[in-house]
Amino acid sequence: MNALEKYITLHEQLLSDNIKLSSFDNHYYNTLPKEDKELILIDLKKGKYHTILLNSSIKVGVIGYIPTKMDPKIGFLQIIIDPKYRSKGIFSKSIKLLAKEHNLKEVWSTIKKDNIVSIKAHLKDGFKQFSEDKLEQWREVYLLDPDEVRLYKKFSNKEQIID
Numbered sequence: 001m002n003a004l005e006k007y008i009t010l011h012e013q014l015l016s017d018n019i020k021l022s023s024f025d026n027h028y029y030n031t032l033p034k035e036d037k038e039l040i041l042i043d044l045k046k047g048k049y050h051t052i053l054l055n056s057s058i059k060v061g062v063i064g065y066i067p068t069k070m071d072p073k074i075g076f077l078q079i080i081i082d083p084k085y086r087s088k089g090i091f092s093k094s095i096k097l098l099a100k101e102h103n104l105k106e107v108w109s110t111i112k113k114d115n116i117v118s119i120k121a122h123l124k125d126g127f128k129q130f131s132e133d134k135l136e137q138w139r140e141v142y143l144l145d146p147d148e149v150r151l152y153k154k155f156s157n158k159e160q161i162i163d
Contacts, residue, residue, distance in 0.1 A: 019093040021050035021063065021101060028059045032080050040078040047078065048102060052094050060085040063094045065107060077107040092125045099155045106154045113147050127151040 028051055029042065042049060042064070049064030060082050065075030077098075081090055095107065109127065111118050129135075130150050138144035 018055045019060075019090055019097065020053045020056055021094070021097050022053050023051065024049035024062065024064070025051040025059065029062050029080075032062070032082065036080045036083075040080060042078070048075075049078075050098065050101075052081070052090060054085065054090070060090055061094065063098050065098065065102070065104070068108070071105075073104055074106040074108065075102070075104055077109045091121055095125065095153070096155075104155060106152055109151045109153075110144065110148050111151065113149055119149065119151070122151045122153075125153065127153045 024044070029037070042062075043066060047064045047066040049062060051059050052061040052063055054060045061080050063077075063079045065077050068074045068076065077095065079091065079094065081094075098104065099107065109122055111122065113119075128151060130152060135144060135150060138150065139146055144150060
């Protein structure tokens with residue numbers, strides 16, 4: 001790792017160490033890019049949502065989940081990171097905080113197949129793709145569109161402990 005890569009890694013670590021979740025701010029959510037908001041559907045009746053804060057005051061995104069019907073400790077992840085703050089470790093830290101806050105054992109994420117950046121971010125953070133058989137079963141009963149994939153991440157109690 002060269003000096004620049006070490007600096008970037010340290011900078012990302014410092015940023016992600018200062019991430020907190022606060023109550024959902026609908027006004028802030030409405031300021032996020034329209035194309036990002038079209039990818040997730042905020043459902044305040046079914047889901048649990050937070051605004052992501054950097055240094056306790058800078059709003060950098062929103063995160064939440066909708067519990068699955070089969071298990072309330074498994075949730076459909078919904079996250080938007082403000083474009084100015086992407087690729088800084090906020091995605092990973094926010095998901096861990098969400099899992100800890102709500103004692104989640106697993107999160108699922110449905111992503112458009114052509115959203116390569118999002119898929120790579122999920123995979124880098126330890127998400128795995130469901131089997132093609134499982135994806136096809138969901139598609140057959142209209143629980144997954146043909147142009148989508150679904151990834152999952154499991155959490156153990158150890159992983160939810162954040163320093």
